[in-house]
Amino acid sequence: MTAVERIEAEMPDRPARARPTPRRILPWLLSVVIGVLCVVPFLLVIAISFGRKIEGAAWQWDFTLANYQRFFVGALWPDEVTFLYLQQLGFSFWYAVIASLLAVLTALPFTLLLTRLSRRAQAAWLVFILSSLSLSEVFIVMGWDILLSNNSGLPALIKSTGLTQWLKDVGWFQTLRDWGLASPRNVKFKTSQFATILTMSYLVWPYAVILLYPALSRLDRSQSEAARTMGAGGWTVARTVILPAIRLPLFGSTLLLFVFLLGTYVAVTVFAAPAQHTTAVAIYSNIRGANLNAPFGATQAVILLLAAGLCLTLGHRLNRWAEAR
C-alpha cells in the first residue's frame, strides 16, 4: 500500500461528487468540441478509405479492403502486380529525409554562429527568419521556379558566363548529364530531384534555425573552452563536445521537419518529374485533381499518416535507447 493509497483509505467520508456546475461543464464542453473538431475529420478519412468508388465521379460508403490492396500490390492483383504507389511513398520518404537532413545540417553552423553574435544582432536575425515563415509555399516555389528555370534562371546565367563551356572542356558536363542535371546543350535543374530537394529544404530552413536556436544558445561555452585547453581543435570540439550536447534537439528537429516535409505538394509538382511524384501529390489528384477517387486518396492519406507515426515512434524509441546507453 503506497502512502497515497493509505491516506485515501483513511478518508472514508470523502464528500459526495459535487453537482455539475457551469464551471465544471465548460471544460467538458470545450474538450468535446475540440475532440470533435480534431477527431471527426480524421475518422471520416479513415472511414472513406474503406469506401468504394463508383464510376462517374462519386463514391459510396462500404467496407472494402480493395483500396489498401491496390496501394500495396495494385488493383489487378494477383494477375498483375504494380508497386507504383509504394514507389510514390518511397519518393515521399526519400525527398523528406534528404531535405530535412540538408536543412538541419546547414542550419546548424549558421545557428551556432548566430548565437555568438551580440544580443541585438541575434534578435534582428531571428525576426527576419521568423518573418520569412510568413511566405507561403506557393510563393517560395515560384521564386525558385524562376531561379532554376531553363531559359531565364541560373542555367541561362551559367551558359552566358561561359561556365557551361568550361564544364564541357574539363569533362564534368558528362557527369552532370549522368546525374540528370544537364541536357545536351546546357545544365538544367527542371525537372530534377536536386531542385525538388533543394526547394524543400529551403522551405523548412527557417524552421530548422528556430528549432535549433534554443538548444544552441543554451550551450555552455566553457565546455568548449575546456576542451580547447585540453588540446581539442575546432573540429574535435564540435565532434566531441557540441554534437553530443545537442544530439537530442538535432535529432528531434530533423524528425519534425521530415514529417512536415512528407506532405509537401507544390514543390514536388513543380520540380519533380511526374514519374517521381510523391504520395502527397497522388492524394491530391485523387481527391481534387484528375483521378477523382476519394476512397483511394483517403487510403493513401491514412497510410502516409501511419508511416509518419511509425517514424516518430521509431525515433522516440531510438532516442530512449541512446539515452539509456
Added chain:
Amino acid sequence: MSGLVLKGISKSFGGTRAVDRVNLTFAEGQLTALLGPSGCGKTTLLRMIAGLEAPSSGSLLLGGRDITGLPAHKRKFGMVFQSFALFPHLTVRDNVAYSLHISGASRTEAAETAKRLLDLVQLSAFGDRRIGALSGGQRQRVAIARALAQEPEVFLLDEPMSALDAKLREEMQVELRLLQQRLGITTVVVTHDQREAMTMADSIVVMSNGRVEQVGSPQDIYHHPDNAFVADFIGKANFFDGVTEPGGIRVGPMHLSAKPNFVRGSPVRVAIRPERACLDDEPGENRLSAKVTFVRDLGPVREYHLDTPLGAMVVENAPGEVRKSLVIGDRTEVRLPPEALHLFPDPQAAVAAE
C-alpha cells in the same frame, strides 16, 4: 629564465581596459595566487595565459619561448573553470581521460592514466558515474584530475573553490596545495579570497583595476604592503589620514610618533593591523585613550571596537588583551607602536581602494 613570463600584457574590451600592462613572472613549479576584488581582471588574465583570449598587446613567454600567438589547443595548459565545465555526456572516467582520447592515446594508456588520477583525487569508486550524480566537491576534484591528465606545463585554476561550502573549501585548499607540491607544476590560482591565497600560494599577485598592485610572498604582502589598497585588501587594517611633521604624523588633533620618510607636510595614510595595536600597560609612545563601543567574541579571538581621538578602530588579538576583559562602555588605553604603523604617500590611491 624558465617559467612563465608575461611582458606588458593588456586587454581591452571595447572601451574598458580589463588588464593593464601586466608584467609578471611565474616561477617554475611554484603556486601563484592572483588575488583581487571582483572585476579586477583576474579571469581575463588567466584566460590570456590559457590562450582563450588574445592579448590586445604584450607577449607571453614559456621557458624563454614566445607563445603569444599559440592557440589554446596547442598550449594545452590544464585549466579548471569556475563552473568546472565538465562534460555531462561522459562518465567521470571519460571526462578525466578526455585529453588522452582526443590525442589518440591507446585505450589502455588512457584507462591507466584515468585510474591513476582518480586515485590521486580519491574518486576511484566514482569512475562510472555521470557528472550529474556528483557533489560539488567531487566535481571539482574531477575537474582537477581532468586538467592534469595531459600533464600540462602550466596549471590554471579560476576560483576553483567558489562552489564549495566553507569547511570543504578549507580542506580542498590544503589538498590542492599538497597535490601541487607533489607534482611540482607551475600553477596559477585565481581567487578573491585572501585566506585561500595565503593558505596555498608561494607567491601572491594582488590586482586591482586591471593592474598589479604588489607581488610577493604571503608574509611579505601581509607585513609589508606596498600601498593602502594592498593593506586594506589583505587582512584587516585601521586607517587614519594625516600629514607628516617632524618626528611623526599629525592626525587631526594628535601627534603620532613614526618614521615618515616623506617630505614634511605630505598627506599620508596611516595603517595599523588590528593585532599590532597594544592593550598592554607597557610604557611607550602613541598612547591613546579609548572607549569600547562593541565587543565581538568569536571564541578564539576577541575583537574590540574602540573609539579613540583618532577615530574608530578595531583591535584584535592584541598584546595584553587577554589580561583585560573589557565590556562595552569601558575606558582603556591603546598603544600604537611606531614600528607597527604603515605610512602610504598617496591618499588618492587610498581613496580609490575604498
